[in-house]
Amino acid sequence: MAKKGQYTGVRKLFARYWVAYGGFKSILGSPYMHVSLFITLISSGIWLEYDWVEIPISVLPNIIGFSLGGYAIWWH
Numbered sequence: 176m177a178k179k180g181q182y183t184g185v186r187k188l189f190a191r192y193w194v195a196y197g198g199f200k201s202i203l204g205s206p207y208m209h210v211s212l213f214i215t216l217i218s219s220g221i222w223l224e225y226d227w228v229e230i231p232i233s234v235l236p237n238i239i240g241f242s243l244g245g246y247a248i249w250w251h
Contacts, residue, residue: 202208221227 196202221230
């Protein structure tokens with residue numbers, strides 16, 4: 176269990192960040208929010224399927240192998 180005193184300043188910190196960013200008005204008008212919503216909508220056909228997890232499982236080993244190979248070439 177977390178002690179009560181550990182979270183004393185967290186609420187103030189997030190409130191300060193929220194005010195600095197501009198609140199809901201800035202978030203709803205943010206181009207980053209618009210792009211993320213657009214990507215979510217166009218990719219919903221993939222992640223709404225039951226077997227979506229097989230895609231990353233099949234792709235990630237290739238990406239890791241490519242990265243390690245590139246690192247090995249770069250190191251020597």
